[in-house]
Amino acid sequence: MSRKILTVLSEYGYWGEELLGPLVAFDEQGYETVFATPNGKRPQALPPSLDPGYVDPPLGRSVTTPEVAVAARELDKSARLDNPVSLAEWIPERPYDSEPNPLRLMEAYYRELAELEGDVEQYDALVIVGGSGPIVDLANNGRLHELVLAFVRADKPVLGLCYGVATLAFARDWDDRASIIWGKHVTGHCKEYDYKDGTGFIGVDFNMGPPPYPLEYILRDATGPDGRFHGNVGKETSVIVDYPFVTARSTPDSFLGGRKLVETLESGLRRFGW
Template identity: 80%
Template sequence: MSKNILIILSEHGYWGEELLGPVVACDERGYRTVFATPTGKRPQALPPSLDPGYIDPPLGRSVTTPEVAVAATELDRSSRLDNPLSLAEWIPDRPYFSEPDHLRKIEAYYRELGTLDKDVEQYDALVIVGGSGPIVDLANNGRLHELILAFVRADKPIVAECYGVACLAFARDWEDRESIILGKHVTGHCKEYDYKDGTGFVTTDFNMGPPPYPLEYILQDATGPEGRYHGNVGRETSVLVDYPFITARSTPDSFLAGQKMVEVLESGLRKYGW
């Protein structure tokens, strides 16, 4: 039976290979891919991610092969990304506690949210694509957090890449406020590979300089004393499976992350990389 994979993309720029890797894995297995963005706008690849001549400052070399550049460009320009689902139209927004008639509004919020568990039954896995864009509109997106929590309740795998892994650290039930990756082993963008300058986004010319937060430190804290963040600095790839989470450090890990998702779905893989 074919599987359905829900893929979440930022509207402020995704890294080409980090979408390409999971999509290729899905296409090879005949999986159906469904794309979603925060407000339903068409996602765009970050221009450097489609340029094989772009030299990544922390690594001092190109991170995009000519073959990946061509394939990622074709995917970015294809009609597949034209009409993504809108998280804003699908999932309710939690009301402020200061809003008038808050009690009625929070009751309505939970009523609307109650259908989410049923909605995710149609999907077999969730993928959160990385790049700098997720810093802006995915990491602290409450609607996405609720979607992630629904996949956790359904015991379905969640793939998160690069700065998309921050979404897992911040997705928390409001009752206990504990991170869902507490006690888990994860990877994600490490301090050594962070930019010191040039963190940019599509839809704006703003240069943030360095990332606004070191993802490594957030993941170290979120996993707690019983879990662990793995940077794997110097190793060419860093992908971890600690079910239901499949985490990928950065660009070179995209294809491996897609492969591990397939193994989780088809072979029952529950642990890898630690």
Template identity: 75%
Template sequence: MSKRILVVLSEYGYWGEELVGPLEAFDARGYRTTFMTPTGKRAHALPPSLDSEYVDPPLGRSVTTRDMARKARAVDDSDRLDNPLSLADLIPERPYDSALNHLRELEEYHRRLASATDELVSDFDALVIVGGSGPIVDLANNERLHEVVLAFVAADKPVLSECYGVATLAFARDWESRRSLLWGKHVTGHPKEYDYKDGTGFLGVEFNMGPPPYPLEYILRDATGPDGAFHGNVGKETSVIVDFPFITARSTPDSSLSGELLVKVLEEDLRRYGW
């Protein structure tokens, strides 16, 4: 029976290659892929990720080949991303502590949450969080997505996260302990050297944020704690870390490798890579 992969995309823009890279690895193995967004809106690629002439400011060169731009545009223009699952419809929202009948509402929340996450985890073999700037807006601090991540980890199923999507893993925490799931783990992600100084943009928002609102490297260094580590691998062409159940990818050039390594995690029981 073929593997089933749940792929989460931002509604504020994903980076084309960071979807295409893993998707090609999954398609080659005959995996079935289902897409999900925060509210069920169709996701779209960030325009610079479809432009092979776009020069990435921190790297001083294009990071998208003509072939990859063509592939990413083909996926973005197809009907493959139509009608995604909605996190908001599937996963309940935790009530505020100020709710009038908080205890009863919290009990009902936990009942609904257990039912929803049990179904998702039983339906899929792995979770993928695609990167780009969009995840900064609607994935990193999305409590519904945090609950999905927690459920996959509790079920000992792998979670692949790319670029700014890795922040979701740092913020997905048990409500009681508040300790990051990445505590003691080895990860990679967008290092300071790769951060824009200006021009961080999102789909559907007429606003230039300037630099990213947070330095992901610093968040990951703190989240992994004294017994884990952040690996930027600056100066190396690729950076993908496997520390099961997590597969983390630094940025665009790591997309294909991250997908290939998830396949190895699923089929060859790979548990460690890159550190």
């Protein structure tokens, strides 16, 4: 049976290796990968992620090998990323309670949202690619939150990479507002890996300085007393599987994260890294 993976990317810049790593694993298995962005705009790689000479400030070294840089540039220029699915056209937006006739609007919203349950049946897994872009348009994207919840309800794995993991902390059912990773073990972009300055995005001339929030602190709070955030600082890789979630800390974990998602699908992997 051919598997199909839905991969969501930011429109404000993804990190090249964080798409390349999982995609290589999927291609090796013969999986079909469908790409999506918030508004159907073609995603673009962040320029530093394609430059093997770029030194990552927190780590004090290049995080992109020449081989990965070449492959990521070829992927970024290829037709594979053309015409992604638009989340805005696919998934309804929750109306404000202050809008006229809010009950009818909410009823219509939930009717349309219910169709997601059928839509996700065609996919075997969801991937949320990292980079600085997800800070802008994926972390607090209500449509993406509903998509994540639909995959979780369908008991299908979700892979979050780097700042893509932020979406998992914020994707919550509106009835109880509880984190879907409460009690889970996860990894993600740790405090030691955060820039002090230079967080940049595609399409806007704006240097945010440091990231607007420390993802590690959010994940520590979201997992609660029975879960745990694993930074694994000092270790070359950090990938955690606590099914249905597969989380990867940062760039060096991209290939391993993709392979572990494949293992959840092909070998029934349910726990790894803790």
